[in-house]
Amino acid sequence: MKIREVLMTIAVLYPIAGYSASFDCQKATQADEKAICANRSLNDMDVVMATKYAFLLGLFPMGMRGEMMDAQKTWLYSRQKCGSDSRCLTKSYEDRLQQLDKIYAGIDKPL
Template identity: 50%
Template sequence: MKYLPILFVLLSASPVAGAASFDCQKAKAADERAICAHLTLNDKDVEMATQYRFLKGLLAMGARGALQDAQQSWLSQRRRCQGSVTCLNRAYDKRLGQLKALYDAIDKPL
């Protein structure tokens, strides 16, 4: 019985709390709070961060710098969505499409 409070805390913790590409416990901005609160946005954030890191590892130094600059610009655009789930969904869909196009354009061995 003494473990019941601990079990309750563990079961009541949000499963999304740490899943985003950033720490949801420290999320202060409206866009970050919305991402942490909506599973679809959270999933898109994880997918985007994974694709971004993967591409960053594939690209040569100049292209990697351009990718990083574009990502910073996109993060600024995402922040302007505030807590609008519709705006954030559109922003993620657009960025995921851009990252996919960049990957598709890379010369790959057979």
């Protein structure tokens, strides 16, 4: 699938997904999850991050996904430490989105 097609799909689905985090808010138990569900801006950042992460994960062959999955787990653990602090959560998402953008920028792309 071409990147343009993927991005168009994301653009079409984003408004629909924009109303729900990447996890089930009804099952949120942690303070960070509850804060994300209660804050539209954090909720939207969560959806963007999850979409970028899933897209990037799909670009790597199975044998190379482990490192990226480990980095995501580490990030989730650090996000959890923010608790319900929206400023901390915002910074955490900004940093993770920047990391994901850097990973994408480093991928060899056909001309």
